[in-house]
Amino acid sequence: MDLTLKIWRQASANEKGQFINYPVTDISPDASFLEMLDILNEELVHKDEDPVAFDHDCREGICGACSLFINGRPHGPDKGITTCQMHMRHFKDGETIVIEPWRAKPFPVIKDLMVDRSAFDEIIQAGGFISVKTGGIPDANAIPIPKRVADIAMDAAACIGCGACVAACKNASAMLFVAAKVSQFARLPQGKVEARERVQNMVAKMDELGFGNCTNTYACEAECPKEISVSHIARMNSEFLISKLASQKK
Amino acid sequence: MSKTMISYSSITKKIIMALAGLFLVSFLLVHLSINILVLFDDTFELFNQAGHFMVTNPVIQTIQWVLFFGFILHIILGVIIQIQNWLARPKRYDKKYPSEMSFFSKYMIHTGAIVFIFLIIHFANFFIKLKFGNVESITYESGTYDNMGQMVYNLFKDGAYVVFYIVALLLLGFHLDHGIQSAFQSLGLNHTVYTPVIKLIGRLLAIFITLGFIAIPLVIYFFK
Numbered sequence: 215m216d217l218t219l220k221i222w223r224q225a226s227a228n229e230k231g232q233f234i235n236y237p238v239t240d241i242s243p244d245a246s247f248l249e250m251l252d253i254l255n256e257e258l259v260h261k262d263e264d265p266v267a268f269d270h271d272c273r274e275g276i277c278g279a280c281s282l283f284i285n286g287r288p289h290g291p292d293k294g295i296t297t298c299q300m301h302m303r304h305f306k307d308g309e310t311i312v313i314e315p316w317r318a319k320p321f322p323v324i325k326d327l328m329v330d331r332s333a334f335d336e337i338i339q340a341g342g343f344i345s346v347k348t349g350g351i352p353d354a355n356a357i358p359i360p361k362r363v364a365d366i367a368m369d370a371a372a373c374i375g376c377g378a379c380v381a382a383c384k385n386a387s388a389m390l391f392v393a394a395k396v397s398q399f400a401r402l403p404q405g406k407v408e409a410r411e412r413v414q415n416m417v418a419k420m421d422e423l424g425f426g427n428c429t430n431t432y433a434c435e436a437e438c439p440k441e442i443s444v445s446h447i448a449r450m451n452s453e454f455l456i457s458k459l460a461s462q463k464k
Numbered sequence: 465m466s467k468t469m470i471s472y473s474s475i476t477k478k479i480i481m482a483l484a485g486l487f488l489v490s491f492l493l494v495h496l497s498i499n500i501l502v503l504f505d506d507t508f509e510l511f512n513q514a515g516h517f518m519v520t521n522p523v524i525q526t527i528q529w530v531l532f533f534g535f536i537l538h539i540i541l542g543v544i545i546q547i548q549n550w551l552a553r554p555k556r557y558d559k560k561y562p563s564e565m566s567f568f569s570k571y572m573i574h575t576g577a578i579v580f581i582f583l584i585i586h587f588a589n590f591f592i593k594l595k596f597g598n599v600e601s602i603t604y605e606s607g608t609y610d611n612m613g614q615m616v617y618n619l620f621k622d623g624a625y626v627v628f629y630i631v632a633l634l635l636l637g638f639h640l641d642h643g644i645q646s647a648f649q650s651l652g653l654n655h656t657v658y659t660p661v662i663k664l665i666g667r668l669l670a671i672f673i674t675l676g677f678i679a680i681p682l683v684i685y686f687f688k
């Protein structure tokens with residue numbers, strides 16, 4: 215396949231960026247999208263040019279490192295997968311592919327297609343954990359959890375924190391990410407203990423970092439590589455409401 | 465008021481938005497059921513009677529203030545949310561695929577803004593005139609009332625106004641199509657069985673309200 219890549223190039227956070235067109239030729243339809251970018255970068259290195267910076271790590275859809283806004287969609291045109299799992303057969307020969315970084319105020323560009331997603335880490339630090347004293351591993355069946363509940367919590371836990379929800383949302387809202395974490399913990403007995411403070415702290419952090427307000431467009435669910443359901447957002451809304459209405463002063 | 469609202473948490477904002485929105489929908493239904501009366505008799509007796517009740521009944525007069533407050537809350541919060549959302553993405557995408565699953569969710573600020581303009585004109589046309597202007601009165605066996613029916617009739621004989629009215633109500637319908645189901649999600653109600661039903665009812669209600677309001681000027685303009 216011969217393609218034209220219209221790639222966002224930006225030397226650093228403080229510099230102005232611009233789109234640059236790169237032709238790539240002879241790409242196998244079976245190549246993955248990141249392999250295609252590797253090929254481009256190799257050519258650029260050979261020509262003594264600066265290779266395109268992009269995030270990646272596991273390349274098997276589990277770490278959440280890869281990103282890329284491809285032809286207007288986070289993780290490209292295929293549903294329910296990450297950029298690293300996507301293959302070139304989803305594109306047409308001769309096509310121009312527009313590749314942009316995630317765009318959101320709390321995700322500043324580091325270089326080219328790489329953005330700083332530590333805002334997500336800050337949200338997790340605000341409450342996305344369970345405080346327990348470490349010790350021996352508890353017996354698997356010591357805490358009974360109904361299968362149905364465990365399944366829902368597991369669905370939420372599938373979130374890899376890639377930020378596609380923020381990228382896809384017209385409001386750059388992080389609700390799906392935060393909701394996945396809040397809802398996952400709130401459903402399990404271990405997480406229930408701190409559920410009230412957790413939802414308040416994580417939502418406060420999310421707002422403080424400058425993510426937008428959710429307006430229920432559901433673009434996040436449509437573009438999430440792990441297909442996390444917006445029902446978790448509803449769950450977080452009610453968790454939040456309850457925590458506010460029933461909050462007790464110490 | 466708006467200063468403290470900016471500091472509201474994003475979820476607090478959406479919950480208030482939802483509650484105010486649903487309250488406004490209930491108002492629309494009451495409003496529509498009264499409007500329909502104007503078509504019932506050529507002397508507008510029923511409609512004028514109902515109108516008289518609405519402007520004189522103390523309970524309604526109290527609720528009117530709640531309604532006014534609901535509108536203000538919904539509008540101010542809507543604007544705050546939109547501005548914050550624009551600020552959350554300072555650099556736009558070059559190419560954006562429409563991923564939204566609730567189509568009209570993209571245009572809430574636009575449909576809302578036009579409905580707001582409509583509301584101001586509407587307010588000037590009816591409310592202010594009724595309260596402070598001089599509306600002709602009409603006497604029936606049941607009593608003497610302001611002849612609001614005649615006011616409505618005159619307005620809806622004006623083609624330009626009818627077109628404007630219809631456009632505004634269509635946009636209101638689009639606003640409601642997203643708004644009604646969205647309110648339930650905001651309030652934390654999302655259910656595998658009920659949510660599709662809520663979405664369907666929300667859409668049907670939006671269509672019902674829109675067609676109901678639009679039918680009145682059409683009938684008056686073409687058939688009366």
Ligand code: FES
Pocket residue numbers: 269270271272273274275276277278279280296297298299
């Ligand atoms: S590189 Fe790990 S998910 Fe894509």
